[in-house]
Amino acid sequence: MDMKKRVSLELRSRNPAEIAELVVDNSRSGDGEVDGLSEDFQQLEFLSMVNVGLSSLSKLPALPKLRKLELSDNNLSGSLETLSEKCPNLIYLNLSGNKIKELSTVEALQSLKSLVSLDLFNCEITSLEDYRDSVFSLLxxxxxxxxxxxxxNEAPDSEAEDEDEDGEEGAGPTGDYDDEDDEEEDEDGSEGGEVGRSLLAPRGDQEDEEDSAEEEEEEEVQAGLQGQKRKRDVDDEDEEDEDDDDEDD
Known part of the structure; x- marks a missing residue:
């Protein structure tokens, strides 16, 4: 599929001015030039054109917000000065697997003042003596x-960092949910605890209550017996009085 058609498909009827990321890897560029991109992509921050047959960047449109550019496995051997002109805010640039041979070619990147990460892996320039020291000195x-x-020291993995951030955001609701469960469990536990304490009162307390009940019953019985005794005493006294009266007669 040619690059122009691929760009159209990636848009999915959206406005180019709304696109922040665009990937057209493994499509075919026309005559080795960037095709299908225009300056309408003003919000583009990430552009990937891996293995599209590029040999020149002269037709790359101005992309002032572009921060990350993937150009690996192409046929670029020069024209890197275009990047300084069209993409002045690049932070990450991958040129691995291209035909870059000389330090003078990389020198064109000096104007990219925000450039932090550069990849030239599998380019012929890496075989030069003191290659790394020379590039760090030049840039x-x-x-x-x-x-x-x-x-x-190995560069941090930007994709892993993004996953960590997503994971932290997703952990919030889970933590809140657990806290609510804990609160509910605490409430249930407190209510259950009160019931449990009443049902599982110490045996001594229950015995005391039973003893008190027995004592009350005994007191009531004794009171009843005493009442009956007093009644019998009164009856006996009445009978004696009657007998005395009969004798007097």
Missing amino acids: PQVTFLDGFDHED
Whole structure:
């Protein structure tokens, strides 16, 4: 598929001015030139044109917001000065697998003051003596060359960082949900605890209550017995009085 048609398909009827990322890898450029892109892509921040047969960048439109450009596995051997003119805010540039042989070709990138990462892996220039020291000296703004800094520390993985950020955002609701569950469990536990304490009262307390009930019953029985006794005493006294009266008669 040619690059112009691929760009059209990637748009999906959207306005080019709204596009921030565009990938046209493995399409075919017309005559080795950038095709299908225009200055309407003013919001474009990421552009990938891997293995599209590019031999020149002369027709690359001005993309002032472009920060990351993938151009690996093409046929570029020069014309890098176009990048300084058209994409002045580039931070990451991948030129691996191209036909770049001389340091003078890379010198054209000196005007890219924001350039942090440059990849020239599998280009002939990497076979030059003191290649890395020479490039770092020529482009002091570059921190990472072919994925490593001047002290051979590996560059951070930008994709992994993006995944970490998404994971942190997704963790928020999960934490809130767990807290709510914990609160509900605490509430249920407190209510259940009160019931449990009443049902599982110490045996001694229950015995005390039973003893108190038994004592009350005994007191009631004794009170009843005493009442009956007093009644019998009164009856006996009445009978004695009657007997005395009969004797007097």
